[in-house]
Amino acid sequence: MAQEHCTNQGECRTGQFITLLALGGLVILGALYAFFTLEHHGHVLTGMNNQVVWGLPHVFAVFLIVAASGALNVASIGSVFGKDVYKKRAPLSGMLALALLAGGLAVLVLDLGRPDRLIVAMTHYNFRSIFAWNMIFYNGFFAIVGLYLITLMDRNLKGWSKPVGYMAFFWRLALTTATGSIFGFLVARAGYNSALMAPMFIIMSFAYGLAIFMVVQSSMYYWNGLVLDDGVRRRMKNLLAVFVGASLYFTVVFHLTNLYFAKQWDFERFILLDGGIYTQIFWIGQILLGGIVPLILLFMPRTQDAQKICFCFLAPLLVILGGLAQMYVTIIGGQAFPMQMFPGHEVTSTFYDGVVAQYNPTVYEWLLGIGGVGITFVLTVIAVRAFKFMPQDDFHVLQMRRSTD
Amino acid sequence: MNDQINTNSVEAQARRDFLKTGALVVGATLAPGVLFYGVAHSRAPEEAASSDKRYGLLIDTTKCGNGCNDCVTACNTENGLSGETGPQDSQWIRKVDIKDLRTGYVQSLPMMCQHCENPPCVDVCPTSASMKRADGIVLVDRHTCIGCRYCMMACPYKARSFVHEPLTDQNPEVPRGKGCVESCTFCVQRVDRDEQPACVEACNKQGHGAMIFGDLKDPESELNKALKSASSIEVRADLALNTGVRYQGI
Numbered sequence A: 001m002a003q004e005h006c007t008n009q010g011e012c013r014t015g016q017f018i019t020l021l022a023l024g025g026l027v028i029l030g031a032l033y034a035f036f037t038l039e040h041h042g043h044v045l046t047g048m049n050n051q052v053v054w055g056l057p058h059v060f061a062v063f064l065i066v067a068a069s070g071a072l073n074v075a076s077i078g079s080v081f082g083k084d085v086y087k088k089r090a091p092l093s094g095m096l097a098l099a100l101l102a103g104g105l106a107v108l109v110l111d112l113g114r115p116d117r118l119i120v121a122m123t124h125y126n127f128r129s130i131f132a133w134n135m136i137f138y139n140g141f142f143a144i145v146g147l148y149l150i151t152l153m154d155r156n157l158k159g160w161s162k163p164v165g166y167m168a169f170f171w172r173l174a175l176t177t178a179t180g181s182i183f184g185f186l187v188a189r190a191g192y193n194s195a196l197m198a199p200m201f202i203i204m205s206f207a208y209g210l211a212i213f214m215v216v217q218s219s220m221y222y223w224n225g226l227v228l229d230d231g232v233r234r235r236m237k238n239l240l241a242v243f244v245g246a247s248l249y250f251t252v253v254f255h256l257t258n259l260y261f262a263k264q265w266d267f268e269r270f271i272l273l274d275g276g277i278y279t280q281i282f283w284i285g286q287i288l289l290g291g292i293v294p295l296i297l298l299f300m301p302r303t304q305d306a307q308k309i310c311f312c313f314l315a316p317l318l319v320i321l322g323g324l325a326q327m328y329v330t331i332i333g334g335q336a337f338p339m340q341m342f343p344g345h346e347v348t349s350t351f352y353d354g355v356v357a358q359y360n361p362t363v364y365e366w367l368l369g370i371g372g373v374g375i376t377f378v379l380t381v382i383a384v385r386a387f388k389f390m391p392q393d394d395f396h397v398l399q400m401r402r403s404t405d
Numbered sequence B: 001m002n003d004q005i006n007t008n009s010v011e012a013q014a015r016r017d018f019l020k021t022g023a024l025v026v027g028a029t030l031a032p033g034v035l036f037y038g039v040a041h042s043r044a045p046e047e048a049a050s051s052d053k054r055y056g057l058l059i060d061t062t063k064c065g066n067g068c069n070d071c072v073t074a075c076n077t078e079n080g081l082s083g084e085t086g087p088q089d090s091q092w093i094r095k096v097d098i099k100d101l102r103t104g105y106v107q108s109l110p111m112m113c114q115h116c117e118n119p120p121c122v123d124v125c126p127t128s129a130s131m132k133r134a135d136g137i138v139l140v141d142r143h144t145c146i147g148c149r150y151c152m153m154a155c156p157y158k159a160r161s162f163v164h165e166p167l168t169d170q171n172p173e174v175p176r177g178k179g180c181v182e183s184c185t186f187c188v189q190r191v192d193r194d195e196q197p198a199c200v201e202a203c204n205k206q207g208h209g210a211m212i213f214g215d216l217k218d219p220e221s222e223l224n225k226a227l228k229s230a231s232s233i234e235v236r237a238d239l240a241l242n243t244g245v246r247y248q249g250i
Helices: A014-041 A056-071 A073-079 A090-110 A115-123 A130-153 A155-184 A197-223 A230-260 A262-274 A277-299 A304-336 A363-386 A395-404 B002-040 B070-079 B120-124 B150-154 B198-205 B222-229
Strands: A345-349 B055-060 B093-100 B106-112 B130-132 B138-140 B211-215 B245-248
Touching: A014 A090, A014 A115, A014 A363, A056 A073, A056 A090, A056 A130, A056 A155, A056 A197, A056 A304, A056 A363, A073 A090, A073 A130, A073 A155, A073 A197, A090 A115, A090 A130, A090 A155, A090 A197, A090 A363, A130 A155, A155 A197, A155 A304, A197 A230, A197 A304, A230 A262, A230 A277, A230 A304, A262 A277, A262 A304, A277 A304, B055 B222, B070 B093, B070 B106, B070 B198, B120 B130, B120 B150, B198 B211, B211 B222
Parallel strands: B055 B245
Antiparallel strands: A345 B093, B055 B211, B093 B106, B130 B138
16 A cells, blocks of 8 residues: 555655655744734734735745646646647646645735635625636636546546646636736736736746746656656757747836836836846846846756756756746835826825835745745645656657657 | 782793793704704715715815825824824825926825725725725725735825734724725715814814815815816826826926
């Protein structure tokens, strides 16, 4: 029996498995401590205030939610676009998508001012609110991807995997459109208010989700002493490069559009030139470490061993880091920039009008945000231990295909 | 016999006096109430707000006292706010100083919830806690606000505050609570008694008369007459929110 449960691990390494669980559990405990402390004392203990109302927890939450829909992309390429190499990875992709969404949503809920009223959010829907639509999309995502996983893993239901896979694909597109639109529909602030937000979030989700998938896949191969097939690795490397490049393209178009509108110049100057920490995170975090360096790593000719490290760990890890940087700039930077109520005027008040808002996240926000990653981690570790999520490549077929490519 | 007649007439006179006095006392007691009802038409608690009205406010920045903070103080007292101005403290109304960058012309004006006809905060609220009353007053339902702060992201006037810590010594008429979002209510508790919002009252008391509150749908209201007499603007008119608060002199 025990041996059955270890199938995916190659060998029973229960001690290490429990160590991983314990580490993840500790992180989750930290998040729970932060949650109960904030629930008792209020958000006064956070760095968030009436100017920056969404802080570090939202950076982690939105990143995880966006990455969740992106992680499902691997399965979609298999089921919707019929690529065999990706079909083998569909179960792992679906499971990761659920784990990421669970982590992201947990952070979002634990940060609410009144988390005890979650039931209100489930029973009172304002259909003009894209936030309310998101709740429907998130819950639907759990249901549809859960069903999709069943069709993928149950031999008798295999035939259903294509139609359900199609449904999951369109659902995840709708979900990320809605998540991007949380910002795109905000008319008030210079940093948002753009129809580009939705497609940009979709393309970024492809990059973040695939990067996380590649890190998890590489870890599983490493854990089991296996080596990922070169052909598979090359394909995924190229796909990641396309997504990272496309994310950079959308970022350029977003800022170019703003630079064309005189009323947006101050905001662009803030993000691109003199926004302090936000300018630094944008150029160094989002563009350099999250975009240009991964592209160089992915395309630079190297020796076989160096390639493995760069392709499977370093480049995707940098894309993940860049994703968090992008969310920080988008979410916090967009709020820190002062709202322009009186164009052409210098504005001052006791409510911090006209000045760049200050935001310094406290330990509670870090604990909450990283707690979301912890939840995703623990769910993933348990899932890959208990079920067959290891991609089952038919290497003979792969070899054949490569020789004919 | 004459004595008897005299006694009877004295008794009758006393009875007439008693009735007269009684009628006067009763009249004096009831009349103000009847008159007040006739003049005020105050809404009964069980009566819903009417869409026949739309409450609005006109602010004349040329009359607004530079350095005067009376409207803010009155709001804080009326609604039980601490008056602290830290980044996490609630401010329902604030004085904003604006300086024209080309001319250097300086003005001071109060800024608060603009009670939009098409409020972005109401659109984005997932639970409909952020809502607009039939008479145009934008409020937050304290029972269904989950504290997500999306309305604060959406408000173009930075009019909303989040309650960051537990509260004590609240005004029973203005319930507030940790973890919920709040903003100017036009002092709805006073408006429902046909009184003026605290800020408007304080401004008039100070003699500035920079704020006129009233019914935008009543052509005879002082507010409408003032609006017709001079041009006024909405802040961020580009958003076409049709605000209930308008400004003259900017």
